[in-house]
Amino acid sequence: MDTVRPAEPSYDSGISEVPLLGDTIGGNLDRVAARVPDSDALVEHARGRRWTYREFVADVDALALGLLEAGIGKGDRVGVWAPNRAEWTLTQYATAKIGAVLVNINPSYRLHELEFVLNQAGVRMLVSAQRFKTSEYTEMIEQVRPNCPGLEQVVLFDDATWDALFDRGRAGDAARLAAAQAELGADDPINIQYTSGTTGFPKGATLSHHNILNNGFFVGELCGYSEVDRVAIVPPFYHCFGMVMGNLACTSHGAAVIIPSEGFDARTALEAVSAERCTSLYGVPTMFIAELDHPDFDTFDLSSLRTGIMAGSPCPAEVMKQVIDRMGMTEVSICYGMTETSPVSTQTRADDSLDRRVSTVGRVGPHLEVKVVDPVTGLTVPRGESGELCTRGYSVMLGYWEQPDKTAEVIDEARWMHTGDLAVMDSAGYVSITGRIKDMVIRGGENVYPREIEEFLYTHPDIVDAQVIGVPDARYGEELMVWARLRAGAPELTAEALREFCTGKLAHYKIPRYVHVVDDFPMTVTGKIRKVEMRQQAKDLLGLED
Template sequence: MEMFDLLAHRARVTPARPALEDLDSGERYDYAGLNERAARLAAAAREHWGLQEGDRLAFLGHSRAEFFAMLFGCAKAGLILVPLNWRLAVPELAVLMDDCEPGALIFGAEFADAATTLAERQPGLTLVALDGAAAGQRDYPADLADTEPDTRAHPDKDPDTPWYLLYTSGTTGKPKGVIQTFRMMLANYLNIGLAVELTGSDVLLNVLPLFHTAGINLYSSAVFLAGGSVLVPRGFEPDQALRALEERATVFFGVPAVYQALIDHPAFDGRRLERVRSWGCGGAPLSLPVAQRYVDQGIRVRTGMGMTETGPTVFLLDEDSVIDKIGSVGRPQLLTEVRIVDRDGRDVPEGEAGELLIRGPNITPGYWNRPDATAEAIRADGWLHSGDVARRDADGYYYIVDRWKDMYISGGENVYPAEVEQVLEQHPAIAEVAVVGMPDERWGEVGKAYYGLSPDQDDPGDQALRAYCRERLAGYKIPKAFQAVDALPRNALGKVTKQELRDDARR
């Protein structure tokens, strides 16, 4: 299989069909127009920005429809797009820039100062302004206008040619650039597109950030393959999202926080959302109360699971099971194999927990400039070691229990902190909690719980929390130590950085 020019072929098949709309600027593209725009970017990158095949082109900006012209334009030019997480501080962005060494950086006006600072650190970097160029910068609209675009399909490439890089959040160390390829995109389309039956008539509202695999692939890239249309706002705003869902969208994918915000909105009414025929959720399963509220409104939200390294779709729950199998991520999809193994690599019996391994054409070739990390993650026979602890029930449904690295062994028993955290989160005084393992002379390791208090709540103290756990957990799972904190440490994506807590617990 060779990599073909998806956009050029789609423009040939359905040139006048709506492809993309920016909900904030109102900018619209049909497939012929989007293909031309991407071809103009490819030409501008060569003629005005000094980029050659294999070079990296970074993007720093909020979500906008133009992003997909950049994405497909990079495919045409043989460039590697690097969408940067705009939530990161400049020193964090500099780490990513040093790693991928882009030849040019496209930036939105809201990040002009950050872009200038980054350019000062990297001599030779071409700055390309989306919204009005300053002295010494290239003007994106002008440069694209000043080209003769070649809208023909680009030459075939190996399907594992790097297309774009997505950086992991780096909760345990230096962020890694996960290589994304055409093969991964096509496999994801077959995994998710067939499961939700995407067609050329579908309209997706995409509220997820475009520096994340879900923002690009759930379901935008799959919708483009099917010939449907994608609506892109600058970010998630409940009023705007509800209008689009009521009036235009037919499919939707969000994270639990988005679903919570939507259903808590005073204007939410399931009867007005009947045009949306498929609802998907990732990042974490919906809680039972939220899932039930949607069911009561006539909406069944299907939870799925994937990783940046898997393109991302691996699992998806069927609509009939969203309540009966609450907490499950569903079954593995068409082009994905999975195993659950113990620490010796042996398959575990049904119902037991172990590390989730994943294999298929949706798996990344590896990490940018990190052969060590690639070899550690992707081992014999192409199995990706996900780092997730999972179990499978008698009906073939899978559940993500915890992160493999977060598990600790106390007195010979495996303890999964997420299970303990779920119990403590139910305590009325606790707003947030994280549990880590710490050394213990008798048991090898025991748990330590760090927690933040809910507003207007007094600290219940160690004894009360230990007694609360004793009624709900086996003795070996109960944390030995409890510590109240003002806030849990988090990275730029909002994930708890447990390594900081582990380091603290071991002092």
């Protein structure tokens, strides 16, 4: 009699012959700079500024000593509020050198959010740009400062306060910095990154040297980085994508950080890749869509590109194929993760097939574990079945800053981080993200995953981008609505026309009832679609408040 073999569980661990790094961010930078002192470390394309590794470490050390002279030391929180500028990166490494905890502040924050973060993190010094786009940071800081009693010092870029910090550092005693570095451990908290906070105030994910240095290093390893690579970092530094997958992946390999501009602009991103002969380009899918759609795209020489990373939100298959075919990024990688896991948990490899790279978020990263569990029972589901993705290992945050109750909601007793994402693991360990647990739409008792419908809608000849949400419905509980961006010159897209396109290709309950054509989607500064905001706007548009 044949025996029935039990299905393989949805669990995988990342085996690696390359050991974890055991040093601090500052120590790692010093070692790499000693190896490649004359290689480019940092290039700010828009301003024409550049640093070799020797010059970069000299400025980092001067700023670090300046912070020490200003009374900032190990464990003190230093906020940084600015778009992508060289000063942001210098501040990142200078604070790491002395063990101060860098508090990343979202460049789009308004007054109440700024005040909350400054107080919740206990920021003693705020390093800031004077303005960005329509935000006058200097004025906003002055407005909140009376309500932030712990904020002792404000230092502004392009201002005498910034110059003074450097001047004090250059005149300081290098032995004092060496002594400060000697007091640091790799497991010390070094960074607080606030999550998006779609409901209520954001939470501060607290990360160590060990967390983010290793994550940046292994992301870079899987991208094949060395000192010959030049990485155009378009996503904002305040987010893990920019400062970990970007800056730390580069500096841990001796590669060059290329900053195209302060904020995302498709033209300047393409210009920077061409002018600096970048080998790698980063972005969320909406950024790549904008670059590919730029009217002058074909005029830029992108022949230096070989790799890059698409991450931050689900990557449409059609966009991925164009990035490979039209941008020459044959080794482009998909990464999946979250702020709380430093961020990357899974990543595709350069030798993965095109199908793997357009339909999955890759396999578990080195030295990490992932599993897919039943959200109700917590038991690991068989491979091929959907459940909640969990991850464990060096990357999991220390916790939410001074919020142990919130930490306990997402990190269980066995140190598994519960992501809130729905996923399926196949027989080879590749993971596909099928949506957020909270984004799942239940229509008439049927579970509908927006990602599946969005992928199908990308095959419509007139749709450039599509986002599907659930809206209230008296009969079915929820109905489907698509927000769509159309190609220039496309005819009007009606619900009837879309239904005709979908009929026979999608199950009837997966066909959107409502269509809303837009020029742009509500987004966070990192390019993530804010479906919470879309759902609220949809209620108003459709008169569904009741």
